[in-house]
Amino acid sequence: MAGVSNAVPPTSRATVFTYDGWRREGSTVHFDVRLTHSLARETWEFDERLDWSTPGVEPLLDLLAALIGLSYYKLEIADTVDFGPLGLRPSGRDLLRAAFREGLGEFAFRNHLAPLTPHLVGGHDYDAVEYSGGDGVLVPFGGGIDSVVTVEGVRRHHPVTLFIVSPSQGRFQPLEDTAAVTGLDILRATRHLDLPVLRGPGYRGHVPVTAIIAVAAALVALGTGHGAVAMSNEQSASIPNVVTPAGSINHQWSKSLDAEELISRALLDSVGPGLLVASALRDRSEIWVAEHFARLEQYHDHFRSCNRAFTHDPAQRATRWCGECDKCLFIELILAPFIPRQRLHEIFGVEPLSDPNRFNQLRTLVGLGDQKKPFECVGDPDECSVALQVLAHDPEWSNVPVLRDLASQVEPAHLDTHLHSRGVSHAPRTWLL
Secondary structure, eight states: OOOOOSOOOGGGOOSEEEEEEEEEETTEEEEEEEOSSOEEEEEEEEOTTOOTTSTTHHHHHHHHHHHHTHHHHTTTOOSEEEOTTOBOOHHHHHHHHHIIIIITHHHHHHTTOOOOOOEEEOOBOOOOOOOOOOSSEEEEOOSSHHHHHHHHHHTTTSOEEEEEEEETTOOOHHHHHHHHHHTOOEEEEEEEOOHHHHTSSSOOOOOOHHHHHHHHHHHHHHHTTOSEEEEOOOGGGGSOSEEETTEEEOTTGGGSHHHHHHHHHHHHHHHGGGSEEEETTTTOOHHHHHHHHHHOGGGTTTOOOOGGGGOSSGGGOOSSOOSOSHHHHHHHHHHTTTSOHHHHHHHHSSOGGGOGGGHHHHHHHTTOSSSSSOSSSOOOHHHHHHHHHHHHTOGGGTTOHHHHHHHTTSOOOOHHHHHHHTTOOSOOGGGGO
16 A cells, blocks of 8 residues: 655644635636645636626635645645635535545545544635526536547537636647547636645645536536536446545545535535536446447547546656556456457557556456555446456457456356446447357
8 A cells, every 4th residue: 555655744734724715817716725834826717708797606616716725735634624715505514524534535545644524614604596507518528438428428418518627737638639529619727736835845645636627617617608517427436445444445536426416415505406517427337438438439549548648747748558557457448348459459559458567457457456446547346357257258368368367266247237237238349259
């Protein structure tokens, strides 16, 4: 398990972490939080098409500010959080309480900290507005197979606009290339992290980014007259990575059903039922998503789910699939039952499934490692095991003995029944041979 990285000594931990609110200048919003020795300011540049006079915008900015603060709270881990001037209803406080404990659960686990349960003070209640709803669906778009399948599914029934958040260091080219294939309009935001503060002394670790994106998308949807936000979080996002005596640790907590319900309640209490925010894939598995993505051949040469392509520093971004990270391995594993091996190699340029150096990572993906899942956005061990069982009996992969060896160690399943129960409409390509 990961150890402490750049952790400040306990005597340096702050007593109170304070929000200083936000300030808007046109379509630019500054979010301020106060650390022990400095002020941290994160800035978001939103699309100029937002109508900032729309009722409900300010409460959503308050909620967004509260979630953004998590990135800076983790540097000092104060025992008390003061929301200061922010407006938060009880459901918003419930969301933040869970975000500290569950959303920062992996962060606390990796830094050998107890679950984070700060005392929440300050802030104020407010009267909710009733957003009357609008037309069309806003889809936060990350360029991976999940968001592609969401876009293509939703656009059959509703007008769709993409929402893309980019870092200040520059847009992610694979994401942009994949978005271009959709041919859809894009609403954008640029996030400027306070990098000097984040690179200073303090704890390091994962924050619930998807919760931040969901609330930012709700804000953009409200300000542009959309009626819904369609997230792309499937059922395996609710499966924890590690179970400890203190509770479960889920890298994808902010993509989970629990987080979705908390976010939905907070938004409902702020702007009423006129804005729906929910995942279009919540009852689907990654196997179902992979099967449907396999049919969308126009995207195959453009998408990239390798995390090394999405680092903030452009000089460090991979220009191809690295073939080494858990995400590369998982995406190839889950697509392999539905896309011929040669075509997969053309798409990836590498073949992590046949790389002996990926053996231990593959064991973890299928549930044979010490963790239930790696700390990545990957599917649950059951569906990974099903994909592995398919490949173990596929003549195209017969020269990769590690697949057969691992498949013999996982619990055998009746593949047809298992796949059907997870929403796959027909057997994988290999079963038709």
